[in-house]
Amino acid sequence: MIQTNNLTFHYKKEKHLFSFPNIDLKERENLLILGKSGIGKTTLLHLLAGLLTPISGKVVVGGVDIHSISYSELDKFRGQNIGLVFQKKHAIQSLNVVENLHARLFLSRKPISNTIIDFLLEQLDVSDCKTSTINTLSEGQSQRLSIAMAVVHNPQVILADEPTSSLDDANCKVVIELLIKQAKLTNANLIVITHDHRIKPLFSNSITL
């Protein structure tokens, strides 16, 4: 569950003050955040993930006001409760697919379960890549690995930044449906930010910045 209240932010030395609409998602509710380039979508996502600190306002995840806790507590909280799907891939190149998922669970201080990993890879249709190294994955396989990395630790909230920007129509639908399915399986909130209007019909709840 995630709520925000009167979030504002500005970058150091920049005059523009971002003021974001409130978000209030109950368990398993999803949200699409649309808006033109430069409007502040990634900025909002980084505030929701606790990667940026607001000037005012709150982000509450599962009852925790994430900007009121220390940086080290926030790192730990993020690692355990938030799943991030970023445009830039962040898998460790020297590890294979399963090892990357082990590392993700280790960093989240969650037990390493091969049963969960096998199930997840099967759901995402990448079981054949279990022992593949990262640089041998296709674009689609690496996109699926990003999703696996974002959900393997069973987060309360999954945040995805433009997950479909480089995909054709068919793969765009596949990736969003996978994210929605994984969020449902783990009872997480899914928040996707995008300027890709192809995604809109797949969400019942959306806001435009």
Ligand SMILES: Nc1ncnc2c1ncn2[C@@H]1O[C@H](COP(=O)(O)OP(=O)(O)OP(=O)(O)O)[C@@H](O)[C@H]1O
């Ligand atoms: N680190 C930064 N320092 C100063 N300004 C920044 C910084 N990061 C982003 N901005 C500015 O803040 C504004 C919002 O950026 P942001 O990346 O949040 O927009 P966006 O809606 O996600 O855009 P896009 O759809 O193109 O990714 C832009 O004008 C951008 O130049």
